[in-house]
Amino acid sequence: MTLQTNIHKKASLLMWMFFMLMAPLSIYMMMGGGTTLIEWAMFNISSTPIMVTIIIDPVGTLFSSTVLLISANVLQFSTTYMMHDKFIDRFTILVLLFVLSMNLLIFIPHLIILLLGWDGLGLVSFILVIYYQNPKSLGAGMITALTNRIGDVMLLLSIAWTLNQGHWNIIHMWESSSFTWQSVAILLAAMTKSAQMPFSSWLPAAMAAPTPVSALVHSSTLVTAGVFLLIRFYPFLSSTSWFNQLLLLIAVSTTTMAGLSAMTECDMKKIIALSTLSQLGMMMASMGLGMVNLAYFHMVTHALFKALLFICAGTLIHSHMHSQDLRWMGNINAQMPTTSSCFMLANMALCGAPFMSGFYSKDMIVESSIFYSNNFIMLIIILFTVSLTSFYTMRFSLTTIWGPSNCNPFMHLEESSSLTSPMLTLSSMSIISGSALIWIMPMSQEPMTMTPLMKNAPMIMVIMGLVVAWYTNTQQLKNSSLMMTVPMTHYASCLMWFLVPLSSQFTMKEPMSISHNYLKSLDQSWLELLGGQGLSSSSFSASNSMMNMFNTKPVNYLMMSSILVLLTLTLL
Incomplete structure (x- = not known):
């Protein structure tokens, strides 16, 4: 156990060291460092050189430093959460491999080498989902792996279609005869990895993984890999006429479905997974509306407060004998003050409460979609999903923080330093990251002149969602909502449409x-x-029946063998 703990501590320290190196580089790049490309040729296939390209730009360095910060905190959190696990060193190595795959995906804009990071993410996430090796985990792992394989195949097809350009570099792509097919393949690959409709069901199923895995993999890295790929490819993809409209339709459908499903879910981790799905839909929607910088901004801030939310949920699950049911928890504000405070901070950032990190990105996405002329129906649905977010967040908080406790009286609720220090680090980032990034990021956002009603529309929707949740989740209807009373809507909601x-x-x-x-x-x-x-058994039965037919004496065997010898000699 000592060896395992040492490996685990060293891994956490390693992540902190890498973060300390990457954070100043990302600030320098954003303050005007530009973009650096490093290229060298590995070998040639006839006249086509296979180049390894490394891109160091503000987008990649900032996202990499975010991934390293979250992984360092998650590894620290897992020392307590997975304390009694015999294979914690195996778990640590898998997490390190995951971070390596993610960084390969971020820094290499070359389709063939990018496939290493892309497939690495899929393979390691599959191993982490089936980590507990029970039937539920194995089933969830198969759904995760098979859905992600669709995206892998699409990426391979896009590599084949890019062959006639003589290179596979994302930055240098141009329109060709197979341009439409390339766009479709890359969009489908991103949709499977980011769990957009109709590939959404694998993300809640993947909650069978350990909670530290969910905090790292299913909040900030794996699911945002698809969004990151589209951000890298956006100049190439957006030149197709149908790309933005199709992406907007898929994203809005995903975010609505996830919000409605989270209203009736009682599994704590699945609610957070559906909320991740809803926010991924918001990122894709902002990209569909042409706001790529805002999609990236929301991706970074969302990663920080969603990892915090998973760590807080993991602390509650750890203290309640690894039960994930909301209805079993309650009254944690009196017994776990640090956890409940950080939990409320994460929920406020998720709803887009003023001056939290989520406010700067989410509010700006909604305001921009109101200001620029877009489809009115899509705009109404986006505003509706903002109210859904605050509804399920309030229901979640009412049940766990302020509701009465339904667990048995012998439950030991603890807050050790390895649980609280990652929480406090990510809480501070959830408060300051939004305002810090909006000051540092080189975003050319034009001033938007809006009426007071248009300006306050997102906050009005948030408050409406909170008020409705408060009234529908009173003491009598604490764990149910209006959607649960009609069987059809209840089943549709629980099974994600x-x-x-x-x-x-x-x-x-x-x-x-x-x-x-x-x-x-x-x-x-x-x-x-x-x-x-079959032949073996039939020959055995035939030989046994032959032996039964004849009188089995030693003299008979000798006679038979001598006859056989004579026959052989005469034939020779």
Whole structure:
């Protein structure tokens, strides 16, 4: 156990060291360092050089430093959360491999080498989801892996379609005959990784992973890899006529579905996963509206406060004997003051409360979508999803922080330093990162002249959501909402608009029945008779029956063998 703890501590220190190196570089790059490209040729395929390109720019360095900061805090948090795990060193190495894959994806804008980071993310996330090796984890891991394989195949196809350009560098791409197919493939790859509709069901299923994994993988890195890929490709992709409209439609559908599903969910980690899905939809929507810088800004701030929310939830789960049910928790403000304070800070940042980090990015996205002329229906849905966010956040807080405790009286609630110090670090970042980035980031945002109603529309929707949640989640209806009273809406909400059965059970039913029929008609029927095992058993039975037919005495064997020898000699 000592060896494992040492490895774990060294890994956390390593992440802090890398963060200390990367943070000043990202500030320098944002303050006017520009973009640096480092290229060298590995080998040539006929006349096509295979180049390794490293891009050092403000977008990559800032996101890398965010990933390193979150991973350092998550590794520190997991020392307590996974204290009794015998394989904590294996877990640590997997987390380090995950961070390495993410950095490969960030710093290499070359499609073939980028595939290493992209596939590395998929493979390591699959191993981390099946970490506990129970049937639920294995099922969730299969859904995660198979959905992400769709994106991997699409990326491979885009590599093949880019072959006629003579290079695979994202920055130097131009329009060609296969331009539309390339755009479709890259968009589908990003949609699978960022769990956009109709590939959304794998993200809540992946909550079967340990909570530190959820805090790192499913809040800030893996799910935002798709968004990051689209940000890198945006100049190339946005030149297609249909790209922005299609992306906006998919993103708005995803964020609405996730918000409505989170209203009726009772699993704590699944609520946070659905809220991640909702915010990913918001990032994609802002990109669909042409606001790439704002999408990136929201991606960075969201990563910080969502990791904090997962760590707070993990502390509650750890203290409640690893139960994730909301209805079992309550009254933590009296017993766990630091956790409940950080939990409220994270929820405020998620809702977009004024002067928290989420406010600067989320409020600006909604205001920009109101100010610039866009589809009115899409605008109404975006405002509606803002109120949904505050609704499920208030329900979550009412149940866990202020509601009565429903757990047994012998529950030991503790707040050790390895739990509180990551919380306090990420809490401070959740407060200051929004305002700090808006001062430092080189964003050319034009001034928007708006009426008071337009300006305050996001905050009005947030307050409406909070008020409705407060009234519907009174003592009598504490754990239910209006959607739970009608069976159809309740099932649609719990099953994410039936995406869960459609993308898992529905797709697996036919292949399962076909394989079962093959098993019965081939393996267990004539192949069993004509195969090696069948021939062996039939020859054994034939020889046994021959021996039974004749009188088995030693003289008979000698006679038979001598006859055989004579026959052989005569034939020779």
